[in-house]
Amino acid sequence: MERASTSRGAIAGLVAGGVALAVGELVAGVGRTRRAPVIAVGDLVIEHVPRAVKDFAIDTFGTADKVALLVGIYAVISLAAAGLGMAAVRRAWIGVAGIGLFGAVGVYAAARVAGAGVAEVVAPIAGAAAGAGALVLLVRPWLAEAPSEDRRRFLQVAGAAIGVAVIGASIGRFLQARVSAAASRLAVVLPRPARPAPAIPAGADLGIDGLSPFVTPNGDFYRIDVNLIVPQVPTDGWTLRVAGRVDRQLMLSYDDLLRRPMVEEDITLACVSNEVGGRLVGTARWLGTPLLPLLEEAGIDPAVDQVVGRAVDGFTVGLPLAALRDGRPALVAVGMNGEPLPIRHGFPARLVVAGLYGYVSATKWLQEIELTSFADFDPYWIRRGWAAEAPIKTASRIDTPRGLQRVAAGTVPVAGVAWAPPHGIERVELQIDDGAWQPCELATAVADTTWRQWQFRWEDASPGRHQLTVRATDGTGATQTGDRAAPFPDGATGWHSLAVIVE
Numbered sequence: 001m002e003r004a005s006t007s008r009g010a011i012a013g014l015v016a017g018g019v020a021l022a023v024g025e026l027v028a029g030v031g032r033t034r035r036a037p038v039i040a041v042g043d044l045v046i047e048h049v050p051r052a053v054k055d056f057a058i059d060t061f062g063t064a065d066k067v068a069l070l071v072g073i074y075a076v077i078s079l080a081a082a083g084l085g086m087a088a089v090r091r092a093w094i095g096v097a098g099i100g101l102f103g104a105v106g107v108y109a110a111a112r113v114a115g116a117g118v119a120e121v122v123a124p125i126a127g128a129a130a131g132a133g134a135l136v137l138l139v140r141p142w143l144a145e146a147p148s149e150d151r152r153r154f155l156q157v158a159g160a161a162i163g164v165a166v167i168g169a170s171i172g173r174f175l176q177a178r179v180s181a182a183a184s185r186l187a188v189v190l191p192r193p194a195r196p197a198p199a200i201p202a203g204a205d206l207g208i209d210g211l212s213p214f215v216t217p218n219g220d221f222y223r224i225d226v227n228l229i230v231p232q233v234p235t236d237g238w239t240l241r242v243a244g245r246v247d248r249q250l251m252l253s254y255d256d257l258l259r260r261p262m263v264e265e266d267i268t269l270a271c272v273s274n275e276v277g278g279r280l281v282g283t284a285r286w287l288g289t290p291l292l293p294l295l296e297e298a299g300i301d302p303a304v305d306q307v308v309g310r311a312v313d314g315f316t317v318g319l320p321l322a323a324l325r326d327g328r329p330a331l332v333a334v335g336m337n338g339e340p341l342p343i344r345h346g347f348p349a350r351l352v353v354a355g356l357y358g359y360v361s362a363t364k365w366l367q368e369i370e371l372t373s374f375a376d377f378d379p380y381w382i383r384r385g386w387a388a389e390a391p392i393k394t395a396s397r398i399d400t401p402r403g404l405q406r407v408a409a410g411t412v413p414v415a416g417v418a419w420a421p422p423h424g425i426e427r428v429e430l431q432i433d434d435g436a437w438q439p440c441e442l443a444t445a446v447a448d449t450t451w452r453q454w455q456f457r458w459e460d461a462s463p464g465r466h467q468l469t470v471r472a473t474d475g476t477g478a479t480q481t482g483d484r485a486a487p488f489p490d491g492a493t494g495w496h497s498l499a500v501i502v503e
Helices: 002-028 037-048 051-088 092-111 118-143 151-177 182-186 254-259 291-298
Strands: 239-244 250-253 263-270 281-290 306-311 316-320 330-336 350-353 366-372 395-400 410-419 425-432 452-461 464-474 496-502
Touching (some): 002 037, 002 051, 002 092, 002 151, 037 051, 037 092, 051 092, 051 118, 118 151, 254 330, 263 350, 281 291, 291 330, 316 350, 395 464, 395 496, 410 425, 425 452
Parallel strands (some): 239 366
Antiparallel strands (some): 239 250, 281 330, 306 316, 306 366, 410 452, 425 464, 464 496
C-alpha cells in the first residue's frame, strides 16, 4: 500500500504540473507578448547563466542549445512535480507550497519580459492555482485516510485533469501562434538592388563532396541568439528608429526602408563562440541599404564612437563607428540569398557588418539604432565580460576528410574553407604530421568579405594514422596564429588539426 501511495503521489504531481503548465500557456496566449511562463523562465536562465555553462551548451549542442535548455527545464519541472506529489500524499501543504514557489518564479520571470502585460504576469499565478487544485483533488483519498479508495476514482480524476491540460495547452498554443510573421514575410516583394552583386563565378565553389558550399543555404545557416522562441515581427506597425546623439531622429516604416537605395553584398558571418574548426560560420548574399548613409542622414554627433543596435526583445549589440568608415560593407539587411530574411535570421530587418563577430554587429529583429559612446553604454554581452570590440580573426577549417575518417591509401583529397573578413584570404597551407607546410589550391576569390574554399591533393598517403593541420594567411600577409585560445573574450585562435586513418 505504501508503494502504491508513493506511485500515485508521483503521478498526481506530474498531472498537476501538466495542468499548471497548460493553464499558464492558456492565459499567456491572450497577452501582448504571448510568452508562456516556461519560456519566460527559460529566457531568465539564459540571461543569468554563467558564461562557462553557456559555452558548454554551445560546444555540446551547437545550434540546438535552446532545445536542450527547454528539455532540461521540462525535466526539472517533471522531477520536482513528481517529488511534490509524493510529499503531498502525507502533507498536502508541501505540494501546494512547492507549486506556489514555481509560480512565484514564473511571475518574476514574466515581469522581466520586454513588453509584457497583465496576462503574462497572471499566467503563472493562474497556472500555479490550477496545478495546486488538481494536486489536492488527486491526493485527497490519502489525506482523508482512505487508502482503500477505489483506484478507478483516482484514474477518473487524473484523466479529467490530463484532458484539461491537453485542451488548455492546445488553445494556448493556438493563441500564441496567432502572432506569426510568416504571412507578413510571404507578402514581401524585395526591391531590385541599385547595385547588384556580380554573379558568383563557377570557380568559387569546388564542388567537392563533404566541402561546405560557398553559399550557405538559409536553412543551414547557423543561428545563435538569446531567444528560446524566435521573435515574430510582422511588417505592419514595425518601425526602425535612429536615435541617440543625432541631429534629428529618423523613423522608418518597412516600406520606407525598402524604398531606400538597396545593394547586394556577399558576406561571411561568424559567431564569437565558434571553436577552432567549428561550424558557427556561414556565407550569404545579403540585400540591404547601406548603414552609414542612414546614420549620416540623421546627423552624427562628433562625440559618437559606438553604434548600438536594439532588437525587439531588448537585446543590444554595439559596434565601433570607425568600422563603418573604413569602406567595409555594412547593411540594414532585408534579404538573404534572394529571399526576404528568414524569420529565424531577423525578419523584417537586421544589421550585417563585414569583419565583426555577430555579438558586436549582427542585431536581428532590429527596431532601433542608437548613436552613443563606448563610455556611456555597454551592450548585452559586454556587460557579461566579452570584449567591446571584436574583429573576426583569421581562421581555416578542414571539412573533408572528417576526423578519424578511414580513407584508402594513395591519393587523398583534402579540402576546407578559410576566412578573414574584411581582408580576404591570400594563402592556405596544409601540414601532414610534422612535415613542412605545403601550399593548397585556392578557389576563385569572390570578395575579401567572404570565406574561400581550398583543396589539397595528398599523394602517396601511406597506411597508418596521420595528423592534418591547416593554417591561412589573410590579405594583409598576416598568418593566423597557432596559439590555442578559447572563444572568450574575443574569439578562438589556433590551427584546426585532425587525425585520419589511412588503410
